[in-house]
Amino acid sequence: MKKEKIFALVSFAALTGSMFSGCGSSSNGKTNSSSNAGGKVTIAVWNEPNTNEELNMYAQCEKKTGIDVEVTVIPESDYSSKLNQMVSTGDDSIDIYVVWENDIANFAHENGIVALDDYLSKSSIKTNDFIDAVEKLSSGLGGTYGLPWCAATELLYYNQDMFDAAGIEYPDNNWSYSDFKAAAEKLTKKASDGSTEIYGCTLPNTQTWWAGIGGAGDQVYDPSTGKLVIGDGAVSFVTDCLNMVKSGIMPAPSSDTADLFAAGKAAMSWQGSWNIGTYGSKLSFNWDIASIPTNKIKYNTLHTGFYTINAKSKNKDNAFKVIEYLMGEEGQTINSKASGNPSAIKSIADKGAWKVESATTVENWDAITDSLNAGVFGYTCLPSGVTNNAVSEFNSALLGQKTPQQAVENALKYANETIG
Amino acid sequence: MRTLKGKKRSAEILIFILKILVAFIMFCPIIWVFSGSFKDLAEFTTSPGIIPKKPTLENFSYIFNNSNYFIYIKNTVLLMVLTTFGTLISSSLVAYPLARMNFWGKNVIFAIIVGTMMIPNIALIIPQYIMFGKMGWLDSLLPMIVPAFFAYPYNVFLFRQFFRSIPKELDEAATIDGCNKAGVFFNVLVPISKPVFVTIGMLSCVFWWNELTQPVFYINSDKWRTLTIALMTTFMYTSGNAFVINWPSIMAASTLMIIPPMVLYLFGSKFLVGGIKTSGLK
């Protein structure tokens, strides 16, 4: 009977399909360390590990704990979404999630991550020593579900050579917003045809938009309702930016992604504190940092991520050992040295490992402590679709497609539709 | 008479120049990708010229050293081979009775097949995503491989069109020789249809080599990333700064991805081009 042949073929097809269900969970080529006897732990992060072995905390962790640490990098733009998917499907391929501010509460409620209290009771991690904002964010979950991997803020980066050339005094941590605007105007250099050669300041990025809006007096994020709260402050900040774009002080939004500050084409830039580690000694000019200029209020967005253990993980004990190292003095110190982000543990942060050694021109390290004191958890607690949509609206205002008023209204409307 | 000839010649030249111009436009992005893969980031973002000022192979070594490049290749090839294999078997089987047999509901089935051809994949991807999530198939290649074993409407359609063009007398001769329907399919149609298998196989390979949408939805972790996904994740950003795109590494990875389809075209253009030509016709 030839018919049997067909059915055999069909069932073969089905079988072949099912055979590949879990196949070949092959080893990761990135961590080439000799296979340790201590087992393997995978960790999901959004930043590429430092290329310098000494400053790569995962590599150092492998050495100290004897556990293979495999790093899976998921880009920032997809990070929250991919983690949510993994948690909702009960994925067990990642043992340690570094979870963002807007996700940790949900993951804890869904039992996607485990409470660490039992582990912590037997551990040396100082949980009573976190900076206040972190303590506040993780309270109310009925346990400790995550440990903050650092406490990053946003800073004003400036090109000292350009300030010298223009004869402007360097900014300090009490610089006012009007000082900033005046300086940006003076620092802008135009070519003969009216186009800008050197911008006074770069455009705010998706993160620092919120520092500007918060500084202009808006609450940004209301922890009690979980909503986006923007209004007059946002309108005034978007209007300021629009004026600066119009007069060539800031570049217009474009598809270009070059870092104008690093390329020496912009005198100032508002960026995350972790760029200190990225810039290090790589820039061809002298630069320093200062607090984000103070507008109506002194505002700064805190950034962190929480080391959490996947509830589905099969290596929870080893995972905690890795976290213990990363949260310990050595792990935190390496992280600070590599990134410039202080530890969220006060006693470790006080030792100042975050004063990145390669950033030799930076003197105003007080800017970091000053920013930390002003830092709150803001836009990072909102869904990324909402904040990205808002930034897209602001950008279209800068392009003249709508008024700042309309842009802010649209952003708010979309946020309310979405958060509900 | 001479002016007419001269006019004709200048028209010929004009058309030839036009052809070169169009060829240049169509090939320009590919040249740009090739040239960009030999630039460093500073040059790429400041001086746009086609010829790199100081050509470097850094980008390629960055890709091989800083990513699981061979895992991405393995995943892409696995995906490509299995889906192609699956769709060739299943689609040709389904196309056979539609082209050569009479049975109840044939027209209804064919109408549904043509109808489902029109549904864009993206419209059904959310429910499929939830479904595959329930089955525990997310973050693997299964959501893409398994459906291939259950016949893609478009490929069924192509096979049917081809099978119909084969003379019916061949079937009848085989039937007289004592073959049943399955025998006719395997002993007569399949051997004679090798070219169409090659064509559809090639089209399927090209499709899955280039496919972005489904992996974007279904793949989470590094170990199942395909080359297209790696292009927008692993190779995208410079270490440390999430706002600076590492264009040269993207261009180098793109170069490596562009070459295989080009080679396929060079060696298989007969099947590829011939197959596509007939795909839109009867």
Place this chain on the structure above:
Amino acid sequence: MVPNKFNKKILKRNLTAYAFCLPWFIGFICFTLFPIIFMFAVSLTNRKLNGKSSFVGFSNYAAMFQSPTFWNSLKITIFFTVIMMAVTTVWAVIMAMLLNHKQKLNGIFQFFYFIPSVVPTISLAYAFRTIFGKDAGLLNYVISMISGKNTSINWMYDPHTVYLVIFFITLFTYNTGQMMLVFRSSLNDVPRELYEACDMDGAGALRKFTMVTIPMISPIILFNSVTGCISALNGSFALLYPLTGENGDPNGMTQVLSLLIYKEAFSNMKVGYASALSVILFLIACLFGIIIFAFSKKTVYYEN
């Protein structure tokens, strides 16, 4: 009464045919029919990405019809689909006619014309993002060199140029290459005698094109343009997601429905709402499908 034997034979033939169709039958039920029903069901819930859901009736649809983002996206989807279909068809005809003009090196020209169709769309998208860059883009650089003036047109973000750029890029998609090849062979099928008759009337090239070529290949043009619609609906995600992002910058001008679906489901985690959007996209596709069937009757395409 039909003889029993005959009945058996028919039954056997039918069963054999169904056995052959079995893979499609399973596939259709599991991967098409069920998802369609399921999609409608999910669109009536407030399902989140983490799987939590409860029944909310038609409130997703109510919210959708009140959302300017949705209406904008719907408008953009139809606009993008129709214009992409038009420009790619015209371009494919142009390339096909050039290639069909008998000259040397046509094989090589076909390689250049067709190759963009088979390289990854995402590579092309990234290439064009940098070609059309503002400060370091190839095009601005070339224009600066030719004009001698410093040019920095913000191609991708200027509302006046963004569509120009996007539709230019659609010329490089698979759809265009496919159409070009189909047109090549259908142009060859136009009977020579018709052109010769025109020559005798002393008709010019343009007249020949409008009087003979267009009418003769019009069924193919229709069929291709409508299938082009479907691939535009389907392929827009792979092209636009790497090019303009989930927000369809600038100002949502390129935010087709597929991008909005992705954004709502994965950035805002609103899977229920994304399902409601998918239902709309599905209905649009059905609409185009019906149009195809309407056209196909004229083109004697399914000559069953």
